[in-house]
Amino acid sequence: MATTAGTLPQYATNTGLWSWITTVDHKRIGTLYLFTGFIWLLVGGLEAILVRTQLAVPNSTVIDADLYNQLFTMHALTMIFLAIMPMTAAFSNWLIPLMIGARDVAFPRMNALSYWLYFFGGIFLSSGFLFGEAASSGWFAYAPLTTNQYAPGRGMDFYTLGLLILGVSSMVAALNFAVTIINMRAPGMTMMRLPVFIWMTLVISFLLFLALPPLTVALIQLMFDRHFTTHFFIVDGGGDPIMWQHLFWVFGHPEVYILILPAMGIISEVLPTFSRKPLFGYAAMVFAAVAIAFLSWAVWSHHMFTTGLAPVPRAIFSANTMLIGVPTGVKIFNWLGTLYGGSIRFTTAMLFAVSFIPLFTIGGISGVMHSSPPIDSQHQDTYMVVAHIHYVLVTGALIGVFSGLFYWFPKMFGRMLDEGLGKWQFWLFFIGVNLAFFPMHFLGLAGMPRRIYTYDAGLGWDFWNMVSTIGAYVIGVSVLVFIWNFFKTMSKPMDQPNNPWGAPTLEWATSSPPPEHDFDVVPVVRARDPLWYDRDHGLEQPQPTGHEHIHIPPPSYYPIVMSFGVLLMAVGVTTSLAVTALGIPIVIYSVWGWALEPTS
């Protein structure tokens, strides 16, 4: 169905900075998330390149120990909290309403609030670099290395407060997504007809708003230790550093699935479209994700196998961790089943999605290896684990993001990314990640510790470190190709039809890019793959009948004002409490204004 020309032209004409600042349109917020996340991806990538440059040769002196520690800490924080999560949130923002046939999310202004909190929180978290004292104690921030005595600078304050702000941002987004998916589905869109990507978003939303509170508590306790004389994690006062690890990983492990499940959702959309057949084992796919989410709560201590955990909890956490391999395996087999018997088109999106399967399997398998505590005692804190997380998060989460970008770019921007450049990017990326991360397995088995800024020659580490560094540069080049592709594509006219790929899901039923109100008429869902069902049964989506009033939520500046107030409150803790005092009335004012603002 084509968009009726002239219906609510607000999206096309309403431009300018102010319209972006005050927007509550889920698509614009998604775009903001996408661009901000991508910029942070470049920052995090630059940090990684610097780290790899230092490690290319033994006894290297490119970067000193202090800067090195800041770089690897901020690389992890940037990639996890500022790049991957927001870029997957960008897809969620864009696609939840479109895929479930809604006109917007349940709470459009909360959506804007979550973006602006992320925007300011990201700047705050990274601002430590401006003062030469970014957080440098690892993203896991194990106490007591992070207490005042061992981390006297402001780096850890940027960390605790920055993560608290980002935590609120994620909470707001997760609650909003969950309500939207549960309650805003188009007629006929039952839970078991939801696209798998939407299911994954629903699962991670629950994980997020349930897992963030323990982290919040840990961060609050750490902040109290640093500023208000408590001894939660300081041994001399009766504190226990292990409690930090428990609270952190209660959050930290679900967080891993928060990062990877959306990518799994994306490729579960891409594989069927380009295989031209439905997803194999939809129900198993959904239940596997729910099982993974459930189990992810009972495995956190596998990050702590070497801390002296007692044998019985060690065995329990080990067993639970191994069990996660089962639903993950089911997912991998089902993707393979989706390919089987298809008629596969190798678009760039499909190349990324297909390569996800074996590459993610590498990361998944090494994860299962680490679930055995005795083996983990040989791998923990070596490059073996670095290899594992990068195979999961780069060739898993990031490859999913790239696949999604190529797949949904026509829908988002009305233009098709150049496939030739896309394939260049894919192959460079594919070669780069394997060069960069596969040798890390060898480094890990050769005993190379994580987080060291220098190492001696003659330990069997020299060659593979050089290979890995070369791989990092190749990844860098592939990302540059993508940027080139982006600018080249954006200079072309918008020419994409509603459904350029012949995909089955609802977002392809509206124009590319969609109008501000998403759908001229709320679509009707008759099957799990609605557009294919309609096509095969010669059915039509309902057409506009006369002059229907479509409600569009008006723009609001309260989200950004409130986020700015929150930023001031955090800045005050690191500078002067007067600034905090200034932030509080701003927040109260914006809550009040928000509550009284008419929404129609």
Next chain:
Amino acid sequence: MAHAQAAAGHGAPVHATSTGTDNRKLLMWLFLGSECLFFASLIASHLVYRSRQLVPPFPFESEIPIDVYNGLSETVKHMCEDLGNGFADCHGILDIPVTSTSTFVLLFSSLAMVLAVYGAQNGRPMMMKGWLLATIIAGVVFLGFQVYEFRLFAMEGLGLSTNQFGASFFVLTGFHGTHVGVGVLYLMSMLAASFRRNGLGPETGFHIEIAGLYWHFVDIVWIIIFTVVYLIPV
């Protein structure tokens, strides 16, 4: 659809939702689920840490070796007495009668809140306003008790850095108190808004009910805290 648009003069437009539940109410319940994890983490920290007391003030009466007693500062020493057998006996710092009173006040505030919701949902604005005011007053009285308790503990020598009981107790009850404080502000805004010309609009009952959910949740958290922190000894 049109009917919903017209009626929704205030608040977000009301759609017929997929599960038939209101978005905002669902949001509040999910948020409260998240709060369960927040308080579970705080309570767990408190329970783990309060058993690691080396120096008084202790929450409950306990005996300490005499050399620990001799090393105590004067502010704390008056809480303990030398038993003469190499040990000293220290009073528990928790004042159960006082806290029981404040617990009843909070429990009463829940009754007041539910009556305010009843008034709001049954078109009885005066009943709603009156009970809303009663809820707010009870909330403020509860906070008063908490300030009194914190001050008392501080005078008896219990601070954030004194021992792990102090740190985890103040952080746990402090965050609960903050939730009560936010609730008081929330209800005060509701009360103030209800005096405008249009009051809280056509959805008054709904708005008060949502506020009530939050308020009752803060109350049930206190039910747990009262039992595990105050009534069950270390």
Next chain:
Amino acid sequence: MAHGHSGEAHGLNPRQYVIVFVVLTVVTIIELAISYTGLGKVGLMVALFPLSALKFGIVVALFMHLRFDSPFFTKMFVGPLVLASLVLLALIGLGGYDAARSLLASS
């Protein structure tokens, strides 16, 4: 129809709410009385946890209207509540075990 929440009187009537409050008060008094009996820690836990769970349940079901509202809300709240309880127990078990061990080590 869109405003099912505002007009409709679901839940109890004021008199019943007062009775519920009286019940809650009585249970609290019983809890207090038990706490003064000098039962040991384990005895108190066995006696008091069911009582506070009862109070918790009464407030959630009757004051928060969960009993009269969509069962969907019950699912959405009880799930996280159970999860929170399990995490609480696990943290106490793991943290408490470490606490006991380090106290032993220091003595």
Next chain:
Amino acid sequence: MRMPRGTWRQVATLVGLSLLVSILSGCAISGAYAPMSSVAPASDHAREINTLYRLVFYLAVIVFIGTMIASLWFTLGFRDNGRRQARQFHGNARLEVLWTIIPVVIVIVMAVPTFDRIFAIAEPPPSDAIKIEVIGHQFWFEFRYPDLGITTANEVHVPAGRAASFTLRSDDVIHSFWVPQLFGKVDLVPGHENHVWFTPDAAREEAYLGQCYELCGLSHANMRFRMFVDDTAKFDAWAKNEAAPRSPSAVAAGEAVFLRQACIGCHTVQGTTAAGKVGPNLTHFGARTTMGAGIMPPTADNLAKWIRNSADFKPGSLMPAQATATLNDQDLQALVAYLQSLK
């Protein structure tokens, strides 16, 4: 099923190629080329862990090759060739049950020996084990032999064929204690006490290398140590020497400088008045093969530079720099000679 001719060949070539690369590169991690290899065990516990690792590794290889063959086969074999229609099916209950059971079986095969090992490792050491305490400091390891009256740093000796039992503590932040070839790593956690024990196979001239494996601050990378597995006679001789006070033949002029300077605030040399506890015990410093927590040989030149400013080698080092104003070159030379004479 049908697929274009040649697909099998492509799949086989790709799989074979990647296997070849993996095997070739795997050779590079054997103990000969990588002294800190974790797959070249030299003690009973390390070998048991390695046996378990090999089992899991082979399972992993099988699963990976299976996945890789399937994904290559399906993607290459079902390419859109303009003729084939995609077959429309939604799943296959029997297959799905089957491939839920397969990972469950693999998990059980892994879990049983894993549990066995978890509880075996937790067994207490034999009663004749030599007891050694390890205390982590930023950024060096302290080793104490409570039964032998020895306190030393960064170089630890154990007798071959006899169980060595380590008690692990930390003085400041979390560190981790690991010699990859000898045992599984265990953290040194402040406020906690951890344990690890093993029986090394045979005496070896060359030291086993170890390092801190948990981020502990600026010089985490420079917190290294050596473990010597000696035969009984050699170990006894070493222990006898270590337990004695400092050698009487130590350079007297240097000792005067040492005792006059701030050194004694942190360092102990038994037999003198120096009894500081902050830094490493130096009583037999001259007998060690490395300095600065295993980062370099203890040459006169290195020592002199180290004393002038240790942070040049080891960022974040707690040892204060000594300017010429407080320690002139002549005294420095004497000090270096003294330290080297502490055999």
